[in-house]
Amino acid sequence: MRKIWLIFSQAATISLAALFVVTTLRPEWLGRQGTPGAQVIGLKEANSPETTPGQGAPGRLTSYNDAVRKAVPAVVNIFTSKAVKARRHPFANDPLFRQFFCDQMEQ
Numbered sequence: 698m699r700k701i702w703l704i705f706s707q708a709a710t711i712s713l714a715a716l717f718v719v720t721t722l723r724p725e726w727l728g729r730q731g732t733p734g735a736q737v738i739g740l741k742e743a744n745s746p747e748t749t750p751g752q753g754a755p756g757r758l759t760s761y762n763d764a765v766r767k768a769v770p771a772v773v774n775i776f777t778s779k780a781v782k783a784r785r786h787p788f789a790n791d792p793l794f795r796q797f798f799c800d801q802m803e804q
Contacts, residue, residue, distance in 0.1 A: 743748040
């Protein structure tokens with residue numbers, strides 16, 4: 698009984714994995730384009746009253762002025778400064794260490 702369950706669970710897992718891969722990479726293979734619950738949404742850009750035919754392509758904004766005016770109150774600039782003390786090497790007080798590396802420690 699255990700062998701049958703193992704074979705069934707492995708077959709179900711492989712089938713679900715194959716269905717996931719096909720659904721993700723090639724959904725047209727499933728032939729579900731005409732399902733009644735599917736909705737197609739079309740996006741159209743609105744023509745901006747600020748653009749004129751002489752300025753750039755029609756329907757494209759040539760300036761980010763309005764967007765910047767709306768976003769400026771939300772922009773925060775924080776400037777900080779900190780004095781950093783130079784760290785000494787932990788072995789700087791060791792006489793044996795200073796004997797061999799004294800010239801490098803002074804730099």
